[in-house]
Amino acid sequence: MSTPHIVVADHDYGDAEIERSIVEAAGLRFTALQARSQAEIVAAVPDATCLITQYSRIGAECIDGLPHLNHIARYGVGVDIVDVPLALDRGIVVTNVPADYCLNEVADHALALMLYFARGLDRYDAATRSGTWRWQSAAPVHRLAGSTVGIIGLGRIGQAVATRAQAFGCEVIAYDPYAEAAGTVVEGVEWVGLSELLSSSAYVLLQAPLTEQTRGMIDAAAISRMRDGAVLINTSRGPMVDTHAVRDAIASGKLRGAGFDDLPEEPSKQRDWSPADPLFSTPHTLITPHAAYYSEESIAFCREWAATEAVLLATGREVRSPLPGSRTRLREETPA
Numbered sequence: 001m002s003t004p005h006i007v008v009a010d011h012d013y014g015d016a017e018i019e020r021s022i023v024e025a026a027g028l029r030f031t032a033l034q035a036r037s038q039a040e041i042v043a044a045v046p047d048a049t050c051l052i053t054q055y056s057r058i059g060a061e062c063i064d065g066l067p068h069l070n071h072i073a074r075y076g077v078g079v080d081i082v083d084v085p086l087a088l089d090r091g092i093v094v095t096n097v098p099a100d101y102c103l104n105e106v107a108d109h110a111l112a113l114m115l116y117f118a119r120g121l122d123r124y125d126a127a128t129r130s131g132t133w134r135w136q137s138a139a140p141v142h143r144l145a146g147s148t149v150g151i152i153g154l155g156r157i158g159q160a161v162a163t164r165a166q167a168f169g170c171e172v173i174a175y176d177p178y179a180e181a182a183g184t185v186v187e188g189v190e191w192v193g194l195s196e197l198l199s200s201s202a203y204v205l206l207q208a209p210l211t212e213q214t215r216g217m218i219d220a221a222a223i224s225r226m227r228d229g230a231v232l233i234n235t236s237r238g239p240m241v242d243t244h245a246v247r248d249a250i251a252s253g254k255l256r257g258a259g260f261d262d263l264p265e266e267p268s269k270q271r272d273w274s275p276a277d278p279l280f281s282t283p284h285t286l287i288t289p290h291a292a293y294y295s296e297e298s299i300a301f302c303r304e305w306a307a308t309e310a311v312l313l314a315t316g317r318e319v320r321s322p323l324p325g326s327r328t329r330l331r332e333e334t335p336a
Contacts, residue, residue: 004049004314005068006307008032009041009056011075012268013299019052019307026311036271038062050310055269059083063090070330071095071313073306076293077102078237080210081269084323093330094323095309099156101301102293106207107160109292110235113259114165114203117231118144122257122284142202145169150201152194152217153208153236154179154186161207161235162189173197176208198225203233210237220245229256235292238262247278250285257284261292 006023008016008031016032023030031048035041038061041051050071051058058072063086072082074096087094116122120138127137149165151158154176162172163186172189175197198204204226208214218232219242226232232255234241243264249255260279267273268290279285293302309319318328 002047003027003029005029005031005045005047006050006310006314007041007045007048007052009035009051009053009058011054013303018300018303022304022307023311026315028311028314038065042066050314052306052310053081055081057081057269058087060086063087063092071310073309075302075306078210079323080237084325088323088325091327093313093319093326093328095306095313095319095321095326096323097302097305098321101305102295102298103157103160105295105298106157106235106292107164109261109288110161110205110207110233111164111168113233113235113261113286113288114149114205114231115144116259116286117233117257117284118142118147118203122286126283146171147202148173148200149203149205150175150192150197151189151205151207152176152197153206154184154189155207155209158205158207159184159186161205162186165205170203173200194222195225198222199227201230202227203231206232206234206236206240208236208240210239214240216240216242218242218245220248223249223254226255228254231256232258234259235261238264238266243277243279246285247282250282257286258282259286259288261288262290263287266290 006028008019020030031045033044035056038057041062042065047068048066049068052073054075060083069092071093072087076097077099079096082094084094120141123138147170149170149172151162151174154174165172166188173192174189175192175194180191217240223245246258263277265277279287312319313330316330322328
């Protein structure tokens with residue numbers, strides 16, 4: 001059989017030299033694409049054995065159209081762009097990058113968004129730019145210490161967010177039925193139900209993965225259960241939130257503000273994107289371009305990890321971060 005062919009399906013890193021150096025040093029073939037459709041991938045690299053993907057969807061078209069595919073490696077933590085059940089059913093290994101690679105970055109970003117609203121920076125900035133120089137411009141501003149912060153999703157990043165919020169003197173409560181059932185304990189954090197979290201929290205922070213259960217979980221009904229004047233912060237995935245409902249809640253005064261690091265339309269996954277979400281024209285919102293994970297250090301780690309996983313599997317060694325249900329190595333008869 002031919003030498004394994006490792007393919008970067010898409011990336012926005014400027015180049016693929018980190019990946020190329022790792023793959024070619026192992027004596028393997030390497031190709032970097034900038035594909036935005038499965039058809040492009042299948043046409044360009046019909047002999048691909050591994051796809052490393054950042055934003056490109058890897059579903060049935062790729063899985064069925066690439067007969068030698070045995071590995072899908074995701075740049076980053078989330079794998080919602082991969083048809084994982086189908087891949088696993090076909091014996092394809094799926095890997096991701098452990099959340100620790102950007103743990104500090106995302107936790108810091110979540111707190112930065114929260115502090116922006118806690119100190120009324122949106123209102124102060126708008127007022128001073130319009131010529132109003134008054135400390136009352138953002139009133140009422142309340143002390144952050146003693147505020148209740150509710151975190152939805154208490155994995156390792158959620159726990160890092162909790163630790164940071166506690167350092168500011170906040171009371172932290174959390175909702176995560178999976179972590180709670182697993183016996184996760186974070187000192188000073190109380191487990192509560194979702195309804196209690198929404199009704200009790202001055203700041204609601206989303207740090208859960210995107211699943212069928214979490215998709216659209218913060219809708220108009222959920223927002224109606226939130227405290228009046230609360231702030232919603234989403235450093236998870238955009239499709240978890242109905243942003244039309246958020247716009248209406250800010251317009252009515254139900255919510256004081258909202259910070260998002262991703263939107264339901266997920267611009268990075270579109271070839272020709274133009275802003276359409278109502279939050280872009282909604283005051284008292286802060287939107288960042290799915291950048292919470294970013295630092296120069298986290299990007300380098302992510303790229304090196306994904307490329308190394310591809311090499312490990314292609315050369316018959318165990319990968320380090322297979323998704324549950326994946327094999328950890330290829331069968332022995334697969335050539336190195």
